[in-house]
Amino acid sequence: MQASVRAQNLGIRFLFDARRRLLSPTLARLHRHVRTAWGLRGVDLTFEPGEAIALIGPTGSGKTTLLRVLARVLVPDEGTIDVRGRVGSLLAVQAGLLGYLTGRENALLLGVLYGLSRDQARAALPQIRELSGLADTFDLPVSSYSQGMMARLGFSVADSTDPELLLLDEVHEALDHDFRGVVAARAQEIRERGGVVVAAGHDHDALARLCDRAVRLEAGAVVADGPVDEIVAAYVG
Numbered sequence: 001m002q003a004s005v006r007a008q009n010l011g012i013r014f015l016f017d018a019r020r021r022l023l024s025p026t027l028a029r030l031h032r033h034v035r036t037a038w039g040l041r042g043v044d045l046t047f048e049p050g051e052a053i054a055l056i057g058p059t060g061s062g063k064t065t066l067l068r069v070l071a072r073v074l075v076p077d078e079g080t081i082d083v084r085g086r087v088g089s090l091l092a093v094q095a096g097l098l099g100y101l102t103g104r105e106n107a108l109l110l111g112v113l114y115g116l117s118r119d120q121a122r123a124a125l126p127q128i129r130e131l132s133g134l135a136d137t138f139d140l141p142v143s144s145y146s147q148g149m150m151a152r153l154g155f156s157v158a159d160s161t162d163p164e165l166l167l168l169d170e171v172h173e174a175l176d177h178d179f180r181g182v183v184a185a186r187a188q189e190i191r192e193r194g195g196v197v198v199a200a201g202h203d204h205d206a207l208a209r210l211c212d213r214a215v216r217l218e219a220g221a222v223v224a225d226g227p228v229d230e231i232v233a234a235y236v237g
Contacts, residue, residue: 002194003085003164005047005070011078012039012065012220039065040220041078047198050191054207054228055200056235057217063200066217067091067167070198085195088114088163090154090171099143103134103153106142110157124160131182132156147174155179159186166190168199172206184210204232 014037040062047053055063068074069081071089096113097106107128111121129138132152142150151174158166166187172180187197187210199210207214207228214231216224224231 002049003047003196004049004082005045005084005165005196005198006082007043007045007069007079008081009079010043010045010069010076010081011041012062012069012074013037013077014039038220040069043079043220043222045215045222045225047196049194049196051213052187052191052197052199052211054204054211054214054232055198055217056202056204056207056214056232060219061217062220063217064091064169065220067169067198067200070165071167083165085164086161087165087167088158088161089167089169090151090158091167091169097142097150097154100141102141103132103138103145103149104129107138107153107157107160110154111160114157114161116161124157128153128156128160131159133179148176148179151175152179155183163190164193164195166195166197168197168201170201171199172201172203172210180206180209204236208232 043066055066057063065074067089068091069076070083071087071091072083096110101109104125107125108121111124112118116124132138134149134152137149151171155171171183175183190197197211199207201207211228214226214228215222216231216235224234
């Protein structure tokens, strides 16, 4: 199956109380004074098979929110989103990792959470250990890992699910130069199979090497979409 994304008039709304605490829609009905902030609004995008797209923009522009919608973590409040393809995501370096468990134990747990059966997750452990390059540290508690080691583990688990839509959020900032090459190679393999790669972050050089298209977000809206070199140059210039 080839991956694709189509968003029309996409909107995500966050609700807060007077103390700026995030509320669920259910709790919001119990508060008299509720403030609304739009994480995304009026977003129209199409991602086609074989594309690699960089999401750029300042902090709070909606990059992570869009990735969470693509990962089916958030449901739109407005518009529609059609995501086709098996999703593999690394939306935060430490997402889902438990410090008191070893890398192996975390990989098994995350694999199941990503939709693998227990047997499939267990069978993927040698592949995860090899790709991550963690070697003997694979059997040490994750609390002893650096940010880069956690990013290696998280990416390797996501990759083990054989994703057709790969989502990466600020991963390059935590990775060493060698493993960035591993990520780029995996991303290219996914694209060649008709998959889609979407990556967000502030390391624009790394994003430009990984992607050929960029979408610039400002205040939850798309303000530019085109070749990654042009969009990045206009943003940083």
